[in-house]
Amino acid sequence: MDFVRRVDEMGFDRKSKMFLSAIRTISSMSLETWEMKMKLFQSLGFSEKGVLAAFRRAPQVFCISEKKIKEVTEMLLSSGKADIAFIVSHPSLLICSVEHRLKPRLQVMENLEKKNLLRKIPSLTTICWYTDQKFAEKFVIPYANELEV
Numbered sequence: 779m780d781f782v783r784r785v786d787e788m789g790f791d792r793k794s795k796m797f798l799s800a801i802r803t804i805s806s807m808s809l810e811t812w813e814m815k816m817k818l819f820q821s822l823g824f825s826e827k828g829v830l831a832a833f834r835r836a837p838q839v840f841c842i843s844e845k846k847i848k849e850v851t852e853m854l855l856s857s858g859k860a861d862i863a864f865i866v867s868h869p870s871l872l873i874c875s876v877e878h879r880l881k882p883r884l885q886v887m888e889n890l891e892k893k894n895l896l897r898k899i900p901s902l903t904t905i906c907w908y909t910d911q912k913f914a915e916k917f918v919i920p921y922a923n924e925l926e927v
Contacts, residue, residue, distance in 0.1 A: 781805045788830055796837060803837040818844050822851045823862045832869035839869045849876050857884055859902045874906050886917055886925065895921055 785800045786792070804812070819829040833840060839847070850872045854860040857880075865871060874880050883905050890896050908916065918925065 788834065790834060796834065800833070800837040803833075803840050806841065812840070815840050815844070815847075818847060822848065823855075824866065828862060828866040832866045835867070836869040836872075839872045842872055847872055850874060850880065853880055854902075859884065864902070868903050871903065871906055879906060883913060883917075886913075889925055890917060890921060893924055895924060 781801050781804045784804055785797060788800065790797045790800050807815075816826070816829055819832070820826065824832070851865060853876050854865060854871060855862070860868075860871070887896075887899075887905060891899060905913070905917075
């Protein structure tokens with residue numbers, strides 16, 4: 779199987795859960811599509827090693843549309859909250875919706891930070907992966923009077 783060989787060559791442990799996810803992802807796309815995704819990531823500032831490291835952490839990210847990968851990466855970079863190395867370490871962030879998750883949550887956090895309302899600033903991954911209810915409980919409801927609407 780060519781897919782298995784390619785995934786093996788990328789350094790996946792055959793006993794890991796990510797091995798099957800990588801096989802699924804690789805088998806769902808042509809070699810041309812894979813190469814286009816590699817070029818896209820590199821055009822956004824990722825090194826080849828960085829792209830492969832991100833793929834090893836979250837193979838499903840390669841199933842995301844090129845438009846979304848570009849939109850989320852550019853938004854994260856322009857926010858100043860993440861750089862390429864951070865995205866490589868946390869590629870699942872690329873799955874987040876810019877309009878429904880990233881922008882609104884980053885705006886809330888920016889307002890809280892400006893007003894020095896947080897004792898500790900949570901990580902970007904924490905902010906993004908909380909459920910809507912948990913995010914509201916931690917960062918919206920307690921500061922409802924201070925937040926700009």
